[in-house]
Amino acid sequence: MMNDELGMTTEILPLTETISPADEAAVAAAVRDAHRDRRAIYPIGGGTGLDYGARPSRPGIGLSLGGLNRVIDYPADDMTITVEAGITVAELFRVLASKRQRLPVDIPQADWATIGGVVATAPSGPRRYALGTMRDYVIGLRAVDGLGSAFSSGGRVVKNAAGYNLCRLLVGSLGTLGVITQATLMVRPVPETSALLACDVPDLDTAERLLAALIHTQTVPVAVELQAGSFPQDTPILGPMSEGNAARLIVGFEGTAAEVEWMVERLGEEWCTSGVSLAVTVDDPEAGPLWRWLTEFSADVQIRVRPGATTGVIGRLLELAPQCSIVAHAGDGVIGVHLCALEPAALTSLVTQELRPLVEEVGGNLVVLSYPEEAELTRQEIWGPPGSAAAVMRAIKDRFDPEGILNPGRFVFDEPNVR
Numbered sequence: 001m002m003n004d005e006l007g008m009t010t011e012i013l014p015l016t017e018t019i020s021p022a023d024e025a026a027v028a029a030a031v032r033d034a035h036r037d038r039r040a041i042y043p044i045g046g047g048t049g050l051d052y053g054a055r056p057s058r059p060g061i062g063l064s065l066g067g068l069n070r071v072i073d074y075p076a077d078d079m080t081i082t083v084e085a086g087i088t089v090a091e092l093f094r095v096l097a098s099k100r101q102r103l104p105v106d107i108p109q110a111d112w113a114t115i116g117g118v119v120a121t122a123p124s125g126p127r128r129y130a131l132g133t134m135r136d137y138v139i140g141l142r143a144v145d146g147l148g149s150a151f152s153s154g155g156r157v158v159k160n161a162a163g164y165n166l167c168r169l170l171v172g173s174l175g176t177l178g179v180i181t182q183a184t185l186m187v188r189p190v191p192e193t194s195a196l197l198a199c200d201v202p203d204l205d206t207a208e209r210l211l212a213a214l215i216h217t218q219t220v221p222v223a224v225e226l227q228a229g230s231f232p233q234d235t236p237i238l239g240p241m242s243e244g245n246a247a248r249l250i251v252g253f254e255g256t257a258a259e260v261e262w263m264v265e266r267l268g269e270e271w272c273t274s275g276v277s278l279a280v281t282v283d284d285p286e287a288g289p290l291w292r293w294l295t296e297f298s299a300d301v302q303i304r305v306r307p308g309a310t311t312g313v314i315g316r317l318l319e320l321a322p323q324c325s326i327v328a329h330a331g332d333g334v335i336g337v338h339l340c341a342l343e344p345a346a347l348t349s350l351v352t353q354e355l356r357p358l359v360e361e362v363g364g365n366l367v368v369l370s371y372p373e374e375a376e377l378t379r380q381e382i383w384g385p386p387g388s389a390a391a392v393m394r395a396i397k398d399r400f401d402p403e404g405i406l407n408p409g410r411f412v413f414d415e416p417n418v419r
Contacts, residue, residue, distance in 0.1 A: 012050040013042045018062035024142065024150055024181040027063065031179060031405075032148025034061060040408050041146075043175040045117030046088060048109040051370050052121055053174055054379040056409035065116055068181060071095055080139065082184040085116025101187045104131040106295040116180040122172035125295040126223035126252060129331040131188075135171045140184030143170060145177070146401025154184065169396065175407045177400040191254040194287050196223075197264050198238055199271060199279040200245035204228070207247045208311040210274060211330055214251070217270060219263040223252030224331030225294055228314050230323045230340065236289040237282050247314075249330075250294070252287075297327040299336030300347075300371065301355065305364035307333040313362060320354050333364070344374035352381050383412045 021027045034041045040060025044050070068084035069091070076099040083092060089103075089110040096102050106125020107118055119141070124133040140154035153166035170177055201207045207226060214224060227235065227248040234240045241248055253263045268279050282290055305313050310330050317324060317337060325338040339347060351368060359366045368382045380386070386393070390412075397404075397413050404413070 012055070013044075013062060014057060014059045015042065015062040016059050018044070018064055020064040020067050022067045024068070024144065027065070027068070027179055027181055028144045028148050028150050030061070030063060030148075031144050031146065034405050035146060035148055035403055038403050039405060041179070041405050042407055043116070043120070043179045045086065045114030045120075046109070046112035048113045049117055049121040049123075053407075053410035054377075054382050055373060056407070058408050060405070060408070063179060065114065065179075065181070068116075069114075072182065074099075076101060079187050080184055081187055082140070082182065083115055084182050085119075085180045086114050089113045089115065089118060096187055097190070100190045102190050103137060103185055104188050105134050105137060106291075108296045108298075115183050115185075119171050119180050119183055120173065120175045124329075124334075126225050126250075126291070126329060127254075128329055128334070129224050130220070130222040135168055137186045138167050138171050138183060139186050141167050141170055141180060142182035143178030143180045146403060146406045150181070151178070174411045176397060176411045176413060177406065179406065192256045193260050193284045194222075194252065194254040194291070195260050195264050195284065196250055196252045196282045196287055196290055197267055197271075197279055198248060198250045198282065199276045200242040200248050201276075202244060203246045204311040204315050206275075207249055207330075210249055210271065210276070211307075211311065213270065213274060214331070217267060219253065219267045219270075220255075221251045221263075221267075221331070222254050223250070223294070224329070225250040225252070226310065226314070226328045226330040227326065228328075229318060229326040231325050236293045237286050238280060238290065242278075247311075250290070252291070294327060297325075297336055298338060299327070299369055300339045301337040301351065301366060302369055303335040303337065303355070303359050303364055303366050305333045305335070305359065305362050307331060309333065309362045309364065310335060313358065313364070316358055317355070320358070321350060344372050344376070347371060348375050348377060348381070351377070356381075356384065379409070379412060386412055 019030055021030055031041055040058045042060055042062050044062050044064045065086040068086040070084045072082040074081045089107045092115060104127055106127050107113055107123055118134060119138060122134045142152045144150050251267060253260045264281055271279050310328055310333050313335060314326055321339060323340045326335060328335040356366050365384050368377060371377055
């Protein structure tokens with residue numbers, strides 16, 4: 001959900017007002033006031049993740065962080081950069097590109113998404129297979145807790161372990177432990193080129209066989225993606241799936257031109273030996289739109305299972321929801337599912353009675369990423385059972401935010417007056 005000048009936030013968040021602090025001191029002052037008055041605080045970055053998580057019903061203050069958008073320090077030779085939370089991902093990428101560097105995390109809606117929001121929601125895309133997720137690149141954070149006190153964790157040195165666990169706690173915490181004001185990130189050199197090799201397969205058994213063979217490939221993929229289901233629009237460059245095929249395997253490579261050329265050729269030979277009759281190579285610059293399409297795929301539900309269970313779960317998904325669209329980070333067992341405009345009642349029934357039992361049966365977990373308000377899903381139906389870590393998570397939440405004012409009701413924590 002893209003947010004135009006914060007004009008749509010009241011459709012998602014129950015805001016009584018929105019304030020725009022200019023610096024961390026103003027953020028801390030606003031949170032202290034809210035803590036004193038026991039008013040909810042909803043941090044807002046680019047607005048791209050406001051529909052992620054449960055819908056809160058507790059009225060509160062929107063805290064727009066767009067004014068905190070400076071580059072604080074960029075010692076490029078150290079391969080780190082420190083920026084304020086409100087800088088957009090696209091602007092960060094532009095700054096890094098000036099030194100032929102990058103943050104190698106696939107982030108959707110980069111023109112609007114902010115670094116603070118990305119740290120809080122922790123999205124990841126196809127390159128996670130080899131290059132990791134946001135948690136792997138955050139080495140330092142500054143934030144304001146629910147008492148209005150600023151704190152920091154980690155530092156600028158990549159191997160600095162001080163406060164490392166606190167950084168990991170904040171990444172993906174959905175702004176419930178602190179309002180992130182600044183992040184120090186590890187960055188990498190931009191590779192010389194990239195390419196993707198794709199093939200359509202007749203059934204999911206064939207897809208599983210090719211995926212299993214990648215364990216022994218002589219190549220080094222950075223992405224292993226599996227596409228299945230119904231897609232209203234053609235996949236960029238590759239077009240529609242060939243008639244009679246059930247899935248499409250897409251493997252990505254990056255490196256020097258010579259390395260990438262060799263790996264694409266070598267994997268093509270391995271696939272040919274495995275019975276693949278036609279493989280399509282997408283080189284730069286045509287590879288760019290395909291990488292973006294894989295990154296921007298809009299999933300309503302995200303499922304995580306063991307990589308070996310991926311194709312089996314996809315097969316069951318297609319039986320339960322034949323019109324769904326699926327793009328899986330198959331090498332990691334992360335399955336994104338778009339449920340193609342199901343009626344709210346049907347969506348609720350599918351998630352609670354069919355999908356979650358299926359996923360739990362194979363030891364995985366399921367999170368609802370986006371849903372219509374009419375679906376009336378509870379937090380447990382959205383996030384799943386709290387599990388054995390619930391007590392520890394609750395204790396951490398109480399330590400950072402004793403009055404429960406930070407993003408109340410959106411995450412897994414039980415909040416008053418919120419379903």
